[in-house]
Amino acid sequence: MSKADEFLSLHVPGxxxxxxxxxxxxxxxxxxxxxxxxxxTTSSGYAATLGRLDG
Known part of the structure; x- marks a missing residue:
């Protein structure tokens, strides 16, 4: 199973x-x-760990 298929399988209605x-x-x-x-992942969180603004 590909990673994409595995990720898709996590989306279950309800x-x-x-x-x-x-x-x-x-x-x-x-x-x-x-x-x-x-x-x-969050670009803002990563930027903050570097002491930078997210842009």
Missing amino acids: SPLLMPNAWDAGSAKVLASLGFPALA
């Missing part, structure tokens, strides 16, 4: 997909260890 935003590698590892099957 069962919301909770997909938290990770802002760096560390937070992604923590969220994955908590059992989330998918993670999102």
Whole structure:
């Protein structure tokens, strides 16, 4: 199964997909260890970790 197919299989009517935003590698590892099957990324959060504005 491709990653796209696997991600699509997580979208089930009546069962919301909770997909938290990770802002760096560390937070992604923590969220994955908590059992989330998918993670999102946020450009704003990443920019903030670098001390920059998101643009």
